Amino acid sequence: MPMADVRPLRALHYDREKTGGLQNVVAPPYDVIYTDGRAGLLEQSPYNVVAIDLPIANDGSDPYEHAAAVLARWRADGIITRDDRPALWPLEQDYAGPDGRTRTRRGFLARVRVDDYGAGRIRPHERTHPGPKDDRLRLTRATKTNLSPIFALYSDPGQRAWSALTAARTNAPWAETVDPDGTVARLWRVVDQAAIDAVLTATADAELLIADGHHRYETARVYAEEVGGEGPHRYVLMCLVALEDPGLTVFPTHRLVRNLSAEQWRALERTVARIFDATPLRSVEQLPPGENERVEIGYLDGRTKRPYRLTLRDVAAVDAAMPGRSESYRRLDTAVTEELLLKGALGMSDAQIDHLDGLGYARDDRQAIELVLAGEYEAALFMAPTPVHRVQEVAQSGENMPPKSTYFFPKVPTGLLFNPLAD
16 A cells, blocks of 8 residues: 655755754745745844845846855755754654644654655645646746745654654754744654664654645655656655644634625525524624534624524535535535635625635734724624544545635744755
């Protein structure tokens, strides 16, 4: 049976003496950085990874070739250096989630063979958009390097892989950073062959589920086929976290809508009345549902400013609207919202949803409420956290969840390590 191929890597990484550690050179993933955020990161250090991961050529030349030139210069100047031995890199992240609770998530960085999606190998869990894939492919072609890790999950009930890396963590971390959210990331380097072998044994029959970084993985697949043959381009940088890790949590992303016509409002009201029980809430603070097995959606009507809890009543209507879908998929609040409310009631097309035409997202409860109360959006639909086992069930059925169905927090920083795709 095919299975994921996990290996140590001879990483590229910053020379910590020349950069003063990693604190000022790491960054969030490219897709959560805005223009002002990019400028602020470069003010911290001219060597901040955004210079190559989110490149801008001030002279108007090709930004991707500019990134490749900057990376080559940093390597020539010794700012970025190549490790002398293959290693695995344990990563701990202490964080306070959007729910205010503090946790520690544990994983390790490695390289994983790029393969087609499928049972026993690697599975996606969300649909992706074409634009970011084109951007990441151009950057990969130019730099011939994975600049940012993909975040993936694997099953390890006995925590065998993490236990094998425990001895190395008795030493001081190889690097430590703190991001603006207060998340502390600690990274170790493990070259002990016995520990590496134990990790590879523990993951030998693993099926990987991509949690974050679908665009980057699909880019890696295209790039590997473009180059062809065997070589380092057949592997991609990943951070692997066990599904059973107590620090692994999934948070929701809420939906916001605007520019609704009178007919769309009437259709929305009819659909809600037909398939949901709508319970008025005492305050907007009660809008976000908790994790549960029922479909419950928080609903804030911007016209009346009244909050409601929508509880799915007519399961048959949902099943009829999504024939051919697995039961696990049909019980996702994001799927019910997309199929019956956004598409069904409001008449949105896939293209409108993909291009955020009349649709917005918010990961912060308070932000979503404020955007509606301020009139920037006309209504908000609040999702519950998706249980990890439900994410796994949907992926195992061969289906992809709607975009923004999950919010795995915290993100894995960019700039901890790089994976060279050419010798």
